[in-house]
Amino acid sequence: MFEKVLFLKQAVRRHHTTGAIWPSSGALARSITRLVAAKSRPARILEVGPGTGAFTREIAQHLCPDDELVLVEINPDFVAVLQHLIEHHPALRQHQDRIRIICAPVETAPLSAKFDYVISGLPLNNFDPALVRRILRRFRALAEPGGKLSFFEYYGLRRLRMSLGRQQTRSRLREIEAVIRVYERRYGLAREVVLRNFPPALVRHWCFDEPHGSRVR
Numbered sequence: 422m423f424e425k426v427l428f429l430k431q432a433v434r435r436h437h438t439t440g441a442i443w444p445s446s447g448a449l450a451r452s453i454t455r456l457v458a459a460k461s462r463p464a465r466i467l468e469v470g471p472g473t474g475a476f477t478r479e480i481a482q483h484l485c486p487d488d489e490l491v492l493v494e495i496n497p498d499f500v501a502v503l504q505h506l507i508e509h510h511p512a513l514r515q516h517q518d519r520i521r522i523i524c525a526p527v528e529t530a531p532l533s534a535k536f537d538y539v540i541s542g543l544p545l546n547n548f549d550p551a552l553v554r555r556i557l558r559r560f561r562a563l564a565e566p567g568g569k570l571s572f573f574e575y576y577g578l579r580r581l582r583m584s585l586g587r588q589q590t591r592s593r594l595r596e597i598e599a600v601i602r603v604y605e606r607r608y609g610l611a612r613e614v615v616l617r618n619f620p621p622a623l624v625r626h627w628c629f630d631e632p633h634g635s636r637v638r
């Protein structure tokens with residue numbers, strides 16, 4: 422419960438980066454980690470925007486002895502919760518020595534390794550289109566060839582804000598939609614609507630299946 426209250430407080434205090442009022446549900450966590458759950462060999466996994474660890478707990482169920490997990494979280498209050506989680510959660514504790522937390526924005530976080538899976542909880546619809554472009558480029562650059570990206574947005578919310586929001590919000594969201602559409606056409610693997618989440622969510626899975634420097638800018 423402490424984590425949910427902290428999440429709610431951060432949702433108010435740092436609305437722009439938290440981008441949600443409640444942690445994601447188990448159903449959304451299972452959907453977004455679907456590809457990780459199906460992995461058949463040791464993997465490097467990057468989770469971006471773990472918050473209080475809704476997806477981290479699910480990833481933990483699928484960690485094997487040779488896997489590595491890196492968490493990148495911008496909010497130091499969430500980082501403290503994650504640190505505690507890693508030390509005390511039974512499925513995470515046993516992999517502690519191969520889990521690293523970086524407190525930084527993902528766009529500048531010091532990451533040199535490549536990852537087989539990137540799981541993102543970032544609220545992209547809250548950001549400037551230029552930042553969304555930069556983050557997606559970074560995700561692609563951080564992925565191994567054939568690496569997978571899974572992320573979500575609230576179902577239908579962008580469209581709703583595009584029709585009801587102010588002109589500035591509309592054109593910002595229209596640009597974000599266009600950026601995502603270009604990537605999705607090139608790399609889209611699967612989509613899933615998760616109704617058992619508040620609010621319902623759309624999960625996208627992409628596969629970066631060609632060397633970097635491809636046509637998507």
Ligand SMILES: C[S@@+](CC[C@H](N)C(=O)[O-])C[C@H]1O[C@@H](n2cnc3c(N)ncnc32)[C@H](O)[C@@H]1O
Nearest residue numbers: 438441444445470471472475495496526527542
């Ligand atoms: C919608 S919350 C998702 C939290 C959690 N994954 C969940 O689903 O309950 C977004 C998270 O992304 C983090 N975040 C926002 N911008 C970030 C950035 N540029 N780099 C890393 N983390 C970021 C926020 O602090 C927050 O924890």
